[in-house]
Amino acid sequence: xxxxxxxxxxxxxxxxxxxxxxxxxxxxxxxxxxxxxxxxxxxxxxxxxxxxxxxxxxxxxxxxxxxxxxxxxxxxxxxxxxxxxxxxxxxxxxxxxxxxxxxxxxxxxxxxxxxxxxxxxxxxxxxxxxxxxxxxxxxxxxxxxxxxxxxxxxxxxxxxxxxxxxxxxxxxxxxxxxxxxxxxxxxxxxxxxxxxxxxxxxxxxxxxxxxxxxxxxxxx
Amino acid sequence: xxxxxxxxxxxxxxxxxxxxxxxxxxxxxxxxxxxxxxxxxxxxxxxxxxxxxxxxxxxxxxxxxxxxxxxxxxxxxxxxxxxxxxxxxxxxxxxxxxxxxxxxxxxxxxxxxxxxxxxxxxxxxxxxxxxxxxxxxxxxxxxxxxxxxxxxxxxxxxxxxxxxxxxxxxxxxxxxxxxxxxxxxxxxxxxxxxxxxxxxxxxxxxxxxxxxxxxxxxxxxxxxxxxxxxxxxxxxxxxxxxxxxxxxxxxxxxxxxxxxxxxxxxxxxxxxxxxxxxxxxxxxxxxxxxxxxxxxxxxxxxxxxxxxxxxxxxxxxxxxxxxxxxxxxxxxxxxxxxxxxxxxxxxxxxxxxxxxxxxxxxxxxxxxxxxxxxxxxxxxxxxxxxxxxxxxxxxxxxxxxxxxxxxxxxxxxxxxxxxx
Ligand SMILES: Nc1ncnc2c1ncn2[C@@H]1O[C@H](COP(=O)(O)OP(=O)(O)O)[C@@H](O)[C@H]1O
Ligand SMILES: [Mg+2]
Numbered sequence: 001x002x003x004x005x006x007x008x009x010x011x012x013x014x015x016x017x018x019x020x021x022x023x024x025x026x027x028x029x030x031x032x033x034x035x036x037x038x039x040x041x042x043x044x045x046x047x048x049x050x051x052x053x054x055x056x057x058x059x060x061x062x063x064x065x066x067x068x069x070x071x072x073x074x075x076x077x078x079x080x081x082x083x084x085x086x087x088x089x090x091x092x093x094x095x096x097x098x099x100x101x102x103x104x105x106x107x108x109x110x111x112x113x114x115x116x117x118x119x120x121x122x123x124x125x126x127x128x129x130x131x132x133x134x135x136x137x138x139x140x141x142x143x144x145x146x147x148x149x150x151x152x153x154x155x156x157x158x159x160x161x162x163x164x165x166x167x168x169x170x171x172x173x174x175x176x177x178x179x180x181x182x183x184x185x186x187x188x189x190x191x192x193x194x195x196x197x198x199x200x201x202x203x204x205x206x207x208x209x210x211x212x213x214x215x216x217x218x219x220x
Numbered sequence: 221x222x223x224x225x226x227x228x229x230x231x232x233x234x235x236x237x238x239x240x241x242x243x244x245x246x247x248x249x250x251x252x253x254x255x256x257x258x259x260x261x262x263x264x265x266x267x268x269x270x271x272x273x274x275x276x277x278x279x280x281x282x283x284x285x286x287x288x289x290x291x292x293x294x295x296x297x298x299x300x301x302x303x304x305x306x307x308x309x310x311x312x313x314x315x316x317x318x319x320x321x322x323x324x325x326x327x328x329x330x331x332x333x334x335x336x337x338x339x340x341x342x343x344x345x346x347x348x349x350x351x352x353x354x355x356x357x358x359x360x361x362x363x364x365x366x367x368x369x370x371x372x373x374x375x376x377x378x379x380x381x382x383x384x385x386x387x388x389x390x391x392x393x394x395x396x397x398x399x400x401x402x403x404x405x406x407x408x409x410x411x412x413x414x415x416x417x418x419x420x421x422x423x424x425x426x427x428x429x430x431x432x433x434x435x436x437x438x439x440x441x442x443x444x445x446x447x448x449x450x451x452x453x454x455x456x457x458x459x460x461x462x463x464x465x466x467x468x469x470x471x472x473x474x475x476x477x478x479x480x481x482x483x484x485x486x487x488x489x490x491x492x493x494x495x496x497x498x499x500x501x502x503x504x505x506x507x508x509x510x511x512x513x514x515x516x517x518x519x520x521x522x523x524x525x526x527x528x529x530x531x532x533x534x535x536x537x538x539x540x541x542x543x544x545x546x547x548x549x550x551x552x553x554x555x556x557x558x559x560x561x562x563x564x565x566x567x568x569x570x571x572x573x574x575x576x577x578x579x580x581x582x583x584x585x586x587x588x589x590x591x592x593x594x595x596x597x598x599x600x601x602x603x604x605x606x607x608x609x610x611x612x613x614x615x616x617x618x619x620x621x622x623x624x625x626x627x628x629x630x631x632x633x634x635x636x637x638x639x640x
Contacts, residue, residue: 048634053543074547081545088637092540096237106544108226154544 001194002027007059021217032188032195034205037214043198052076085155087165095140103154125153145176165197231557245526249566252519253609256512257574260605263508265598276373279463280472282488323459335471340367342461343448350412351403362448371465381407381427386444392426398438523620531628539636552629559621567613
């Protein structure tokens with residue numbers, strides 16, 4: 001489903017810095033994998049590359065059988081839209097839009113369905129995450145835990161192949177964190193999605209299929 | 221592929237969430253366009269009025285006798301073959317009659333010419349207006365009043381009385397406003413004039429003539445052509461000027477040239493006669509364009525600034541949109557749309573404001589001695605001004621939006637997300 005071959009990345013500013021060194025990882029369909037490592041070891045940087053947002057790297061990234069470095073920016077945007085759902089550490093929603101609209105936007109962009117169909121499916125996803133009662137509130141009016149669940153609903157809206165999360169539970173208390181884990185786990189099992197989640201939470205990581213340990217820009 | 225309904229939907233939410241800034245930016249455009257329309261309407265209205273005054277009232281060609289010295293002096297004809305240089309000092313024009321030689325045949329010749337709409341004869345008589353012991357210098361113009369009205373809007377100059385009285389009563393006079401004031405005469409009174417050979421005539425003041433130029437109104441009056449000829453003691457063929465109106469003003473210069481070569485006369489065309497007037501119009505136009513464009517540019521910079529601010533505030537939104545699959549082009553159009561909506565809103569309000577204020581100015585009283593028939597300020601409602609105003613609003617907002625939108629297109633979402 002997802003594979004990297006010899007990925008290297010350098011930061012040139014302020015001084016040249018080899019942040020990722022020869023990264024080779026593989027993620028199977030339906031696999032739930034967590035990435036752990038010390039702060040500053042390059043986990044987020046790796047995730048931005050895997051999510052196709054960052055294209056300034058050496059080596060190859062393959063997603064769902066396609067080589068990403070061959071694609072144009074617009075084609076990459078399409079991949080992100082269709083095949084990847086991303087959950088950020090901070091609740092990244094568009095504040096002036098309603099919760100429902102936030103979830104609908106990626107599907108509206110994809111345009112696979114008409115607006116009514118998209119609205120119904122967005123409600124369905126909000127239902128799964130238990131925040132459907134917030135659907136018509138503006139996104140800046142709901143709590144942090146609710147925002148995190150809404151952003152997971154948004155990541156799910158186009159039924160992506162892979163969900164990536166950068167410390168999606170980092171800002172949540174243990175109860176909410178538990179909740180999010182269960183939701184992700186269920187999705188993985190029932191829908192065959194692959195999950196790749198960066199976390200500091202060892203309890204969380206130990207319940208995933210596999211843990212990738214990172215240290216100083218390399219896979220340990 | 222760009223989905224414009226979606227792009228528009230996102231733009232709308234952004235604009236509505238920043239209603240205050242949106243309004244301010246629109247108002248900038250409103251004032252720019254509104255002022256442009258008011259200024260252009262007013263300026264072109266004024267120019268049109270002045271053009272109309274000049275074009276409608278001034279003859280395209282004035283024909284009269286030359287008073288310049290002959291170009292070729294007799295000595296040059298006589299000694300043409302020799303190589304000697306001739307110096308003739310203090311050359312003067314030769315004495316000649318004031319009347320145009322063979323004026324009547326020339327007049328009918330001109331009237332038959334296919335470019336000519338009409339021609340009028342005039343006879344000028346120098347007189348004194350007698351007022352008690354005072355003699356005031358004066359000039360009486362003998363005219364064919366119907367033709368003067370038809371061709372040169374002569375009626376516009378008559379502020380009181382009846383212009384056609386010249387036709388009905390031979391001894392009527394349309395008295396210059398300045399003379400009427402100085403001699404405290406009004407319509408119905410009589411005035412004595414004395415011709416240069418000493419004969420006095422009693423004329424009935426049947427109207428007041430006002431051109432707006434004091435030096436004209438203090439001296440000139442109008443009487444019928446036969447009356448002028450009678451005052452001069454001359455015959456029906458005594459005519460001192462011919463005024464020609466053409467169908468096309470552009471023909472004035474070549475036709476005047478032709479008249480001068482065919483006849484030994486001076487033919488003054490309207491271009492030469494009103495050279496400084498043209499310059500005046502041009503400069504007024506230039507100023508209104510310069511001011512309008514400055515206003516629109518200022519409005520454009522306003523939009524540019526506000527949109528830059530919008531984009532700065534919406535960095536997170538841009539990063540999220542890009543992370544979830546929107547392309548740079550989508551993002552660019554989201555912000556261009558916002559600029560265009562501001563431009564369209566502001567432009568429409570500017571049209572309404574411009575039109576409203578134009579109507580207001582149009583109804584303001586504008587009384588001036590120089591233009592006796594004008595009662596309110598002149599305004600031009602040329603649709604072209606309105607169309608060009610909106611077109612300019614849209615192009616300038618597009619450009620003002622395009623540059624910041626390009627920046628938004630190129631924003632790297634990773635940088636924003638990492639920055640949190
Ligand atoms: N834009 C950047 N320019 C230079 N160095 C950076 C930049 N972003 C991150 N880094 C550095 O790269 C390293 C890896 O960062 P990051 O991937 O965010 O670590 P993690 O997510 O594992 O905590 C850190 O040492 C960080 O200081
Ligand atoms: Mg990190």
